[in-house]
Amino acid sequence: MSADTLIGCASAAAAVAFLLAPGPPVVRTRPVPASRSEDRALLLRWRPGLAALAFIGAWAFIGGALGVLAGAAAALFAWRVLGRAEGPGARRRREELERDLPVAVHLLGACLDAGSAMTGALDAVAGALAGAVAEELGVVRHRLALGVDPALVWRDLADHPQLRALGRAMARAHRSGASVRDAVARLAEELAAQSRARTDALARSVEVRAAAPLGVCFLPAFLLLGVVPMVAGVFSSMRLFG
Numbered sequence: 001m002s003a004d005t006l007i008g009c010a011s012a013a014a015a016v017a018f019l020l021a022p023g024p025p026v027v028r029t030r031p032v033p034a035s036r037s038e039d040r041a042l043l044l045r046w047r048p049g050l051a052a053l054a055f056i057g058a059w060a061f062i063g064g065a066l067g068v069l070a071g072a073a074a075a076l077f078a079w080r081v082l083g084r085a086e087g088p089g090a091r092r093r094r095e096e097l098e099r100d101l102p103v104a105v106h107l108l109g110a111c112l113d114a115g116s117a118m119t120g121a122l123d124a125v126a127g128a129l130a131g132a133v134a135e136e137l138g139v140v141r142h143r144l145a146l147g148v149d150p151a152l153v154w155r156d157l158a159d160h161p162q163l164r165a166l167g168r169a170m171a172r173a174h175r176s177g178a179s180v181r182d183a184v185a186r187l188a189e190e191l192a193a194q195s196r197a198r199t200d201a202l203a204r205s206v207e208v209r210a211a212a213p214l215g216v217c218f219l220p221a222f223l224l225l226g227v228v229p230m231v232a233g234v235f236s237s238m239r240l241f242g
């Protein structure tokens with residue numbers, strides 16, 4: 001067995017050992033919905049096979065001991081990328097939370113303005129909005145009902161990827177002693193402004209994206225009816241007076 005083959009086999013074995021090594025334990029602060037868990041489990045189930053395909057593809061393209069090293073690098077890259085990829089269920093939940101958060105904060109502020117307590121306002125908002133926002137606010141409501149320190153509850157919510165704005169505003173209000181109702185009202189205005197800005201940006205991007213297909217459709221007609229006759233006329237004139 002040659003030295004290059006030994007080096008390649010050793011590199012492949014080291015890569016496989018690194019890929020199959022158990023990662024650090026994941027600590028979750030809130031329950032994960034079943035759909036997200038299933039999507040994540042399916043992605044992780046396919047990850048070894050896809051990493052193996054990446055190894056085989058790189059090795060077949062380059063060949064030899066260098067191909068083994070490239071395959072190990074490709075497998076490692078595929079393993080890491082697939083481990084961090086967002087499943088379809090997680091992406092839908094994230095988009096739903098980002099879409100419904102301004103409405104939830106507006107309803108929460110309206111309930112507080114009407115004189116409702118925080119737990120009652122959270123119940124009303126969770127009942128009015130179904131889906132991911134209702135689930136997350138229901139967790140907050142249950143923790144408050146169990147007697148957990150409100151500052152701790154909102155500080156934990158500040159670590160949420162999509163609801164961090166609400167958690168930070170409420171935690172800041174509890175820490176400074178400011179009015180919770182005013183904090184929610186200001187946050188509702190900020191989120192509404194951000195939502196309008198995102199909508200305007202999306203509308204402008206739609207106009208830009210729509211211009212390309214229209215240009216592709218009208219460009220051949222413009223060339224055939226405008227440019228081609230003009231060029232033909234110029235060349236015929238040149239032949240006439242040449």
